[in-house]
Amino acid sequence: LVIFLGSDKTVNPIKITETSLRDGHQSLIATRLRTEEILPILEKMDRVGYHALEVWGGATFDACLRFLNEDPWERLRKIRRKVKNTKLQMLLRGQNLLGYKHYADDVVDTFIKKSVENGIDIIRVFDALNDTRNLETSIKAIKESGAHCQCAISYTTSKVHTIEYYVKLSKKMEELGADSICIKDMAGILTPYSAYKLVKRLKEAVSVPIELHTHSTSGIASMTYLKAVEAGVDIIDTAISPFAEGTSQPATESMVVTLSEGERAPELNISLLNEISDYFKPIKEKYRESGILNPKVMDVEPNTLTYQVPGGMLSNLLSQLKGQGALDKYEEVLSEIPRVREDLGFPPLVTPLSQMVGTQAVFNVLTGERYRIVPKEIKEYVKGLYGMPPAPISDDIKQKIIGDEKVITQRPADLLEPEIGKHSKEIGDLATSMEDVLSYILFPQVAKKFFENRLNGKAENENEDSGETVHYITVTM
Amino acid sequence: LVIFLGSDKTVNPIKITETSLRDGHQSLIATRLRTEEILPILEKMDRVGYHALEVWGGATFDACLRFLNEDPWERLRKIRRKVKNTKLQMLLRGQNLLGYKHYADDVVDTFIKKSVENGIDIIRVFDALNDTRNLETSIKAIKESGAHCQCAISYTTSKVHTIEYYVKLSKKMEELGADSICIKDMAGILTPYSAYKLVKRLKEAVSVPIELHTHSTSGIASMTYLKAVEAGVDIIDTAISPFAEGTSQPATESMVVTLSEGERAPELNISLLNEISDYFKPIKEKYRESGILNPKVMDVEPNTLTYQVPGGMLSNLLSQLKGQGALDKYEEVLSEIPRVREDLGFPPLVTPLSQMVGTQAVFNVLTGERYRIVPKEIKEYVKGLYGMPPAPISDDIKQKIIGDEKVITQRPADLLEPEIGKHSKEIGDLATSMEDVLSYILFPQVAKKFFENRLNGKAENENEDSGETVHYITVTM
Numbered sequence: 001l002v003i004f005l006g007s008d009k010t011v012n013p014i015k016i017t018e019t020s021l022r023d024g025h026q027s028l029i030a031t032r033l034r035t036e037e038i039l040p041i042l043e044k045m046d047r048v049g050y051h052a053l054e055v056w057g058g059a060t061f062d063a064c065l066r067f068l069n070e071d072p073w074e075r076l077r078k079i080r081r082k083v084k085n086t087k088l089q090m091l092l093r094g095q096n097l098l099g100y101k102h103y104a105d106d107v108v109d110t111f112i113k114k115s116v117e118n119g120i121d122i123i124r125v126f127d128a129l130n131d132t133r134n135l136e137t138s139i140k141a142i143k144e145s146g147a148h149c150q151c152a153i154s155y156t157t158s159k160v161h162t163i164e165y166y167v168k169l170s171k172k173m174e175e176l177g178a179d180s181i182c183i184k185d186m187a188g189i190l191t192p193y194s195a196y197k198l199v200k201r202l203k204e205a206v207s208v209p210i211e212l213h214t215h216s217t218s219g220i221a222s223m224t225y226l227k228a229v230e231a232g233v234d235i236i237d238t239a240i241s242p243f244a245e246g247t248s249q250p251a252t253e254s255m256v257v258t259l260s261e262g263e264r265a266p267e268l269n270i271s272l273l274n275e276i277s278d279y280f281k282p283i284k285e286k287y288r289e290s291g292i293l294n295p296k297v298m299d300v301e302p303n304t305l306t307y308q309v310p311g312g313m314l315s316n317l318l319s320q321l322k323g324q325g326a327l328d329k330y331e332e333v334l335s336e337i338p339r340v341r342e343d344l345g346f347p348p349l350v351t352p353l354s355q356m357v358g359t360q361a362v363f364n365v366l367t368g369e370r371y372r373i374v375p376k377e378i379k380e381y382v383k384g385l386y387g388m389p390p391a392p393i394s395d396d397i398k399q400k401i402i403g404d405e406k407v408i409t410q411r412p413a414d415l416l417e418p419e420i421g422k423h424s425k426e427i428g429d430l431a432t433s434m435e436d437v438l439s440y441i442l443f444p445q446v447a448k449k450f451f452e453n454r455l456n457g458k459a460e461n462e463n464e465d466s467g468e469t470v471h472y473i474t475v476t477m
Numbered sequence: 478l479v480i481f482l483g484s485d486k487t488v489n490p491i492k493i494t495e496t497s498l499r500d501g502h503q504s505l506i507a508t509r510l511r512t513e514e515i516l517p518i519l520e521k522m523d524r525v526g527y528h529a530l531e532v533w534g535g536a537t538f539d540a541c542l543r544f545l546n547e548d549p550w551e552r553l554r555k556i557r558r559k560v561k562n563t564k565l566q567m568l569l570r571g572q573n574l575l576g577y578k579h580y581a582d583d584v585v586d587t588f589i590k591k592s593v594e595n596g597i598d599i600i601r602v603f604d605a606l607n608d609t610r611n612l613e614t615s616i617k618a619i620k621e622s623g624a625h626c627q628c629a630i631s632y633t634t635s636k637v638h639t640i641e642y643y644v645k646l647s648k649k650m651e652e653l654g655a656d657s658i659c660i661k662d663m664a665g666i667l668t669p670y671s672a673y674k675l676v677k678r679l680k681e682a683v684s685v686p687i688e689l690h691t692h693s694t695s696g697i698a699s700m701t702y703l704k705a706v707e708a709g710v711d712i713i714d715t716a717i718s719p720f721a722e723g724t725s726q727p728a729t730e731s732m733v734v735t736l737s738e739g740e741r742a743p744e745l746n747i748s749l750l751n752e753i754s755d756y757f758k759p760i761k762e763k764y765r766e767s768g769i770l771n772p773k774v775m776d777v778e779p780n781t782l783t784y785q786v787p788g789g790m791l792s793n794l795l796s797q798l799k800g801q802g803a804l805d806k807y808e809e810v811l812s813e814i815p816r817v818r819e820d821l822g823f824p825p826l827v828t829p830l831s832q833m834v835g836t837q838a839v840f841n842v843l844t845g846e847r848y849r850i851v852p853k854e855i856k857e858y859v860k861g862l863y864g865m866p867p868a869p870i871s872d873d874i875k876q877k878i879i880g881d882e883k884v885i886t887q888r889p890a891d892l893l894e895p896e897i898g899k900h901s902k903e904i905g906d907l908a909t910s911m912e913d914v915l916s917y918i919l920f921p922q923v924a925k926k927f928f929e930n931r932l933n934g935k936a937e938n939e940n941e942d943s944g945e946t947v948h949y950i951t952v953t954m
């Protein structure tokens with residue numbers, strides 16, 4: 001094995017974004033890496049030659065406050081101080097920011113500007129429905145802040161999600177100001193040859209760089225990266241091996257060694273990668289022993305591909321049905337899911353839409369009558385409060401779900417009044433900065449508890465891990 | 478995602494050998510699958526459309542007798558009875574059969590004929606050193622038995638292991654009668670673009686089908702398969718998902734779905750694959766709960782690629798050095814390994830050679846003088862008793878290791894007298910068939926104990942798992 005490390009002759013070397021400090025630990029150990037575990041290795045990571053380090057956003061913000069008794073803003077500032085050369089990246093859910101509902105524009109604008117002020121260079125922003133209206137405020141704020149604006153496509157498959165659909169979406173994102181575009185495949189369903197075709201077309205259609213983000217869940221991710229690189233993708237997302245594979249990304253070292261023998265050898269320091277891997281191995285062991293690393297996340301789950309329903313949805317379904325003593329309805333619910341999805345205009349099956357579609361399918365089967373019971377979230381979705389569905393919803397389905405209620409046609413956040421002033425007053429002196437106010441707006445209860453602990457001199461990391469999880473579906477009938 | 482299942486238009490569909498019943502459980506759960514866990518799913522597996530099911534040989538024979546109180550021959554017969562359409566395949570270590578030393582020709586000949594008589598269709602035979610003289614007796618017996626003779630290359634990397642080396646070796650194998658050739662990459666070090674080049678050249682050089690066998694250990698295996706398929710490989714080895722990935726093979730379903738979108742769509746029944754996966758999932762869970770599935774086998778270990786030393790060797794080394802209180806010598810031993818390997822003519826780092834090279838490297842570093850202490854096995858290796866090293870050993874190294882002792886030039890098994898008669902007498906009435914005699918010759922103590930249990934009416938599966946492991950290196954100084 002001869003390892004060619006990006007020689008002078010390499011044209012267009014593939015770039016690598018390292019995800020271990022965000023998606024890697026979010027996927028494998030429920031976002032539990034502590035700042036003190038992150039800081040000691042950052043100077044080495046800074047010297048590898050990564051395109052970027054994904055270190056913030058996603059579930060990290062919530063996890064810091066909820067489980068680690070850490071201030072997420074302070075984490076970001078500490079990371080920034082150690083990382084002098086490499087770009088820091090965060091993941092943002094568009095108008096949802098890092099929470100689970102739409103926030104008013106003043107919150108979105110301020111949150112983004114504060115993120116950049118505290119150290120972020122690249123903001124990857126996406127909307128679960130790919131409704132670009134839900135990205136507009138974010139894009140504007142990112143551009144004003146001077147950061148790199150990466151717009152991400154929520155990748156999914158359906159009869160409306162054709163290559164043409166993604167070409168049109170990418171062009172729209174470029175028009176809106178995207179500095180790069182990411183194909184974001186949360187479920188790990190983008191197959192290698194589909195990735196090849198998609199990337200080829202997107203490279204022809206837009207002039208900004210294309211990045212690919214996928215997950216190893218279904219056992220195809222490394223092949224998908226390989227074919228995407230062959231098709232000309234500019235950047236791929238990988239995780240250092242102890243936080244790689246399973247439900248996380250392919251391993252950085254494996255992709256770097258593989259691609260080093262190709263025509264677009266990456267310019268990364270492999271010996272530093274070994275040192276970084278050695279650093280994280282005992283940390284992974286610690287989380288394995290404590291049970292936070294569930295060994296099942298390392299299993300390969302190709303049923304995501306064969307059933308065309310995300311793996312996480314399948315296990316959720318099983319436990320929902322088990323809870324109802326209706327395990328025998330599993331196959332029936334499984335075939336109801338694509339029908340509900342079609343009724344609802346083919347939303348990508350990502351959080352929270354996957355849970356919503358799954359729950360509706362369960363109700364449709366268990367009640368024996370489709371849409372007799374509809375969760376509040378589905379009603380709001382049909383009313384347009386999440387944004388525009390990828391395909392129109394038929395009048396018949398609308399009638400069944402919301403009767404004669406109106407569907408909004410404007411941008412959902414246009415309905416929201418400014419929120420900062422009100423919440424700032426509400427939290428009062430417990431918040432000591434605008435960053436605190438933003439934490440409070442996103443996660444009122446956990447942020448408040450964190451502020452109180454801070455005031456009472458309770459040290460960081462003393463927080464008991466409550467095991468509390470976030471529920472997205474309130475089943476009101 | 479549209480799944481094309483091998484249409485009439487597909488030219489040269491890729492074939493799939495399913496490894497879960499041999500390599501899959503050998504790699505992930507220490508070869509502990511019981512016959513009673515295998516039998517209920519065989520009829521479904523028989524209908525999938527696999528090229529072959531690898532079900533026997535490798536460590537399964539030893540494990541049946543040693544840990545499961547099962548007769549390996551009886552397992553084979555039971556499997557054969559359920560699998561009426563698909564070919565059954567076994568793995569054989571050439572003149573070592575399924576044991577760890579060279580056996581006389583009468584044993585090799587009889588063992589192979591009995592394997593075929595009991596149900597085997599395809600025998601994959603290899604020699605750790607790629608010395609084809611160690612395959613000659615096996616090939617002759619396989620041909621005489623009417624089975625398919627697949628010769629496997631022990632894949633490794635070194636300055637002598639060039640593509641030309643493998644071309645020459647493959648041609649030699651074809652000349653000797655190979656019906657197909659397997660590139661057998663036990664360590665998972667065959668990189669995707671190297672696989673592409675190697676397969677391309679072998680397809681030009683020989684006319685028999687080429688199969689590829691690798692392991693997911695280092696996180697590149699699925700990519701290696703993909704590039705090999707693009708280069709024209711005929712068959713790849715995969716494992717159904719619950720026994721896939723980690724130190725096992727890529728998942729069957731993941732490869733089938735991926736390749737179904739390419740030009741060589743496999744002709745397999747995906748819905749049966751789902752059912753087979755569902756069958757094995759709770760079995761995997763059982764072994765996970767009992768601790769036999771060590772969660773670490775599912776981790777991706779790319780250091781095999783970056784250090785160019787197999788992952789298993791690295792962990793062995795660490796524990797050897799820890800035992801000696803010499804962990805600080807790790808880096809030194811790590812750089813001694815390639816030197817020892819070069820001194821010894823670049824043996825592939827596979828069992829037992831990897832353990833031998835590793836131990837010698839440890840001795841060389843800990844004693845402060847290279848080759849002051851040499852294990853008996855290394856001496857025998859240098860004397861030619863394992864076969865011919867891939868590259869010549871220098872006179873200087875020979876002198877240091879065996880002094881003026883002679884190096885044999887003939888086929889090692891030429892030195893061995895027929896063994897069946899003697900051992901048959903030795904075991905006497907405890908053996909009730911020639912199959913028993915063969916079991917006794919390969920694993921005298923465990924086979925004898927098994928026969929005694931059988932005589933005393935101790936039922937199958939009552940054997941206590943002793944946790945006993947096989948040791949290859951006897952350190953006599």
Ligand SMILES: [Co+2]
Pocket residue numbers: 023185186213214215
């Ligand atoms: Co992700």
Ligand SMILES: [Co+2]
Pocket residue numbers: 500663690691692
């Ligand atoms: Co193997």
